[in-house]
Amino acid sequence: MPDHRPEIRLGEYESTELGTDQLTTADVTRLHALQARRCLSLTTSRTGWRLKAEATVGVLALDRVRLVVEPKFAIRGEQLMTWLAYALHTPIPTMARRWVTRPDGYADLVAAALLEECEKLLREGLRRDYVRRQSLEPVLRGRLDVAAQATRRYGQLDQLHVRTFDREADIWDNRVLGVALQAALSLTTDSRLARALHGITDAFPHSGTPAAALRALQRTQYTRLNARYRPAHTWAHLLLRGGGVTDLLTDQGTTAGGLLLAMPRLWEAVVRRLAAEAAVPHGGHPVPGHGETGITVRGDLGNASTFRPDLLLRFPRASPDDPVLLPVDAKYKRYDRHGVGAGDIHQLLTYSVGYTPAEATRAVIIHPQPGGNARRTLRIGAPQRGLGVIHVLGIDPRARPEQASAWMRAALASLL
Incomplete structure (x- = not known):
């Protein structure tokens, strides 16, 4: 349904001023809850409130205003959805050909993805x-x-x-979709999409609350009887959690009536899948970066701390007892515009010393680089000896996942 609230737009890490009359008491409570989870920050100012976005994008529908936070890489909504589907191992929806969206059309695209999967289930017949x-x-x-x-x-x-x-048909597999379709209706601003959602909602049972639907989704186990529901449930989960797919969103349920996505978490998920798939042709596979293979710090005040790379790849060598380990870290930073920070260099040096041989210490950083894939090599040395090598790989977020995967395979081959 059309949303007549004033729209305020800002990019990641940008800030905006809000008057005291633009936020209700309930809005302030919701925003402070999101601030506690580092999705944004809200402070008082002379004229009312100052809101600063973090690395969380999407739509935040408050009582009196509608906030839209755009990705700093200016990725079109359809492309953002492509990478999200890739990270979730979910079929990429075809709704980009059906719905005209603005560059930030994230909320409408997620709703359209849910609609597309629900229409498919109806054509095949709902499970009973x-x-x-x-x-x-x-x-x-x-x-x-x-x-x-x-x-x-x-x-x-x-x-x-x-x-x-x-x-x-009034079972939880269908009921959660009915609840999610109702939630989608409250978020979409496209009139055609709203009409299509309204037309299909009555075909699904929708008794129960969003909280009950989320609990049902968390308990759901997929078998051959309901495996075809997995994509629809994925988009439903995204809507009902306000963007909160496991390991993607830091928000643990406080949605403030919006749909938010933590971009660093999304980039980490994309990199984990890209690097894991690129390692397979070379005989590699991911291994846990914790437990027996973890890097720990002991003896300090408090509990022991742990260093964990986003991904640790294991490759075979001539001797099966002496494999090659390669730490990979995802950085959602503009390393196409400025040098790698000292903190990240220290972090990657720790990984390289902990996981790779002393004669060939190395690690990999993967960051988004709009405009084309790129790579460069950082060599860190001391007066007495070299300390390690960090390979910085830039992946074009505007490319298709299969194109990025092919380039990643070639890049990994040159590192081994």
């Missing part, structure tokens, strides 16, 4: 399962509830308390 119900009927159906009949009807037989066990 046996549901136990108790009802009052004029004729006997199923099994007579003798205790209820005796205590509630006092032996009268004009109405019968019965227990039935019928196959119905």
Whole structure:
């Protein structure tokens, strides 16, 4: 449905001034909850409030205004959705050909992705399962509830308390989609998309609350009977959590009526899949960067701390007892415009010393680089000896995932 609230637009890490009359008390509470999870910051100013965006993009629908936070890399909404689907191992939706969106059209695109999957399920036929119900009927159906009949009807037989066990579509697999479609209606601003969502919502049972639907999604186990529901459930989960897919969004449920995506978490998920797939042709595979293979700090005040790379790749060598380990770290930073920071160099040097041989210490940074893939090599040395090598790989976020994967395979081959 059309949203008539004033729209305020800003980019990642940008700030804006809001008047005291633009935020309600409920809005301030929601924003402070998001601030606690480092999605944004809200401070008082002379004229009211100063809101600063962090690396979280999307739509925040408050009571009186609608905030839109755009990615700093100016990625079109359709391309952002492509990478999101890639990170989630979910089929890339085709709604980009059906819905005209603005460059930031993230919320509408997620809603359209859910719509597309729900339409597909309807064409194939919704899954049905046996549901136990108790009802009052004029004729006997199923099994007579003798205790209820005796205590509630006092032996009268004009109405019968019965227990039935019928196959119905009103099961949680379908119910969570109905709840998510209703949530999508409240977020979309495209009139055609809103009409399509409204037309399909009644085809799904939608009893229950978003919180109950989320609990059902967390309990869902996929088998051959409901495996085709996985893509639709993925988009439903995204909407109901306000963007909160596991390992993607730092927000743990406080959505403020919006749809937000933490870009660093998304980039980490993209890099993990890209690097893992690129390692397979070379005989490599990911291994845990914690536990027995973790780098720990002990003996300091408090608990022991741990260094964990985003991804640790293991490659075979001539001796199976002496594999090659390669630490890979995802950095959602503009390393196409400025040099690698000292903190990141220290971090990657620690990984290289901890996981690679002393004679060939190395690590990899992967960052987004709009305009084309690129690579450069940092050599860190001391007066006595070299300390290590850091390979900085830039992946074009405007390219297709399969193109980025092919380039990544070639880049890894040159490092081994």
